[in-house]
Amino acid sequence: METILEPLQYAFFQKGLLVASLSGALLGFIGVYIVLRGMSYIGHGLSHSIFGGFAAAQLFAAQFYILGAGLWGIASALAINTVAKKSRVGADAAIGVITTASFALGVALFAKFGTSGPSFESALFGSILGITTEQIIGLLAVIVLTVGFVFLRYRALLFATFDPDVADVSGVKVNRIEAMLMIILSLAILATLTVVGVTLVAAMLVIPAVVARMLTDSFGKMLAISTIIGTFSGFTGMYISYYAGVPSGTMIVLVGATIFLLVLAVTGGRGLKRSVGLDAH
Template sequence: MLSPIDFIQDLMNPDLRFLPKALVIAVMSSIVCGVVGCYVVLRGMAFIGDAVAHAVFPGLAVAFVIQGNLVLGGAVAGVLTAILVAVFSQNRRIKEDSIIGVFFVAAFALGIVIISRAPGYAGSLQQFLFGSITGIPDEDIFTVAITGLVLLIVAFLFHKEFVSVTLDREMARSTGIPVFALDLVLYVMVAVAIVISIQTIGNILVLALLITPAAAARLLTDRLAMMMLLGPIIGGGSALVGLYLSWSLDLPVGGTIVLIATLVFLLAWFLAPRHGLLIRYLRRRARPIEGEDDEDHSDRGALAPATPVLESALR
C-alpha cells in the first residue's frame, strides 16, 4: 500500500496528470453534493435523488455520442424530466412517487438505448455506470468548478425558502412562498449536483455521495448550519481518502469513496455525541429505573423530525 507521501508524489507526477484532475473533481463534487444533500435528507427526498440520477443518463449518453459537454447534456435531461414529473404530478389520481418511477426509469432506459448506438458501447456504459478517473478532460475541471459555485450561490440565496418549504409546505404556500417553483429549483440543483459527480463515482453510486455525508452530519448535530458545514466536510474527506485508498490498493474509485462515506455514517450512528447508539445505551444504563418514562420521552426526542433544527434556521 502506498504511503501518503507516495500518493502526493504521484499527484505531482506529470505522467499521471489524470490523478490530480480526478482528485479535484471528486472533492469539488463531493462538497457540492454535501450541501445539496442536506436539503434532500431533511425533506426525505432520497427517492427523488435516486430518480434524478437515472434521469440524467440519456443526456449524458447524447452528449457522449455527439462529443458534447457531459455536464450540460445531463443537466438538460434532468431538468426536462423534472418538469415532466412536476406537470404530470398535478393529476392527483396518481401519486407523485408513481410518476417519478415511470419517467425516471424510462429516462434511464432511453439512455441505455442511445449509448448502445455509440462505438465502444460496453466500455462507455461501464464508464457511465461506475465512473472513471482516467478520461476526465481538462475543461471539465472548470465546468465543475463554475457549476458547483453557482449551485452553492443558489443554495445560499434560497436557503430560508428551502427551509420554510421543508418545515411546512402548506404554511409556506399560505405565506406566498412559491412552493412549486422552489421544488423545481431544488430538483434542478439535485440533477446538476449529480451530473458533476457522475464522471468520478458513476451513475449507480452517485446517490450515496448526495445522501450519506448529509445523513452522517444529521446524526452529529441538531443545528442546520453545522449540518451544512459537516456534510461537505464529510463528503470531501471521503472523496480524498477514497481516492487515496483506491489508487493505493487498485480498487474502484466510486465504490471506495462510497464505502468510506458509509463508514463515517456508521461511526456517527454508533458514536455521535448526542444521538449515537452507544451514547443512548450508556445514558439508559446510568438512568435509575424510576426515570423510565423520562427515558422514553428522551428517545422519542432523539428520533423526532428535524423541526427544531429547521425552526432555528429561520430565526
C-alpha cells in the same frame, strides 16, 4: 507521507482528487436539502434518468453531450418534481417508470452505438481517468451557482423545505424555489457523474446528510458537517481507489458508508432517533 504524495505526481490523479473532493462537497451540501425534503428516491431516480440523456446526447450531438444531458436532466427533474407534487397516489411508481425507462434507453444506446465520451462502466461507477479542465470548470460553476442560490435564498429555502404549505401562504415562492432546487440537483449530478458514477451519485447525496443529521440538531451545522463528510469521502475514496485499482465511485461511497457505521456506533440510538422521518414525503 509517501502514500499521499506518490499518486500526486500524475496529472490525472491531481485532477481526479480535486474533482472527487469538490464533488463530495457539492453532493454533501445539496444532499441536506434533498434528504430533509424526503427526496432521496428522487435523487436516485434523477441520476439514472440523466444517464439516458447522457447516452442520447452523445449519439445525436457528441460535441454538446454535456449540454444535451443537462437539458435532459433538467427536464427530468422538473417532470419528477411535478409528478411528485401532483400525484396523490403512486408518485414513487411514476418516478420509477420515468427514470428507469430513461436509464434503460441509455443502456440500449450505449450497447448499440458505443460512446465517444466516458466508457459505459465509467459512467455507471465513476472513473478518475480523462477528466478535462472543462469538466473542472463546469463543476466549479455548479458549485458557485449552488452556494450562491443557498446563500441568497437561505431563509426561504429553509421555510420551503420544512413547511412548504405555510411557506407558500407566507409569501415564499415555493414552486419557483423547488424548481430551482431540482435544476441545481440535476446540474450537480451531471457535473459529478464522471467521478462518482450514475449508480452511486444518490449514495453521496444521502450518506453525508444522514450522518450529519445523526450528529447535530442544528440546520446550519448539518450543512457544514455534511459538506465536510462529502469532501472527506471524495478525497479519501480517491486514494483508496488509486491503490485498490477499483472504480472511484465505489470507494467514495464505501468511505461514506464506513463513516456512517462509525457514527452509528458512537451515537447509537440517539443518532438514529434524530434521523427518523428523513424518508417522509
